[in-house]
Amino acid sequence: MIDQAAVQTEVELQIHLYQTDSRLSRAIEDALARINWGTFGVCESCKRAISKARLEAVPWTRHCRDCKEQEHA
C-alpha cells in the first residue's frame, strides 16, 4: 500500500514547485482530493493500482502508464 501521509507531503511540495501553472495546480488539487477520498493511486480507467514509481514521478496522475499510453496511441 501507498504511504498516504508521505504521498500527501510529496504532493504538497509539488504544489509549491508548480503553483504558477494553473492547469497543473488544478490537477494537484484534484490529487489531494483523491487522497482524502481514499482513491489516490487508483487508475480512473482500469481501476488498477498505479505503480509507485509512476506516482513518484507524476504524483497527480489519474491514469496508470498503460492507460496513459493508450490515450496517446
Ligand SMILES: [Zn+2]
Ligand atoms: Zn489504467
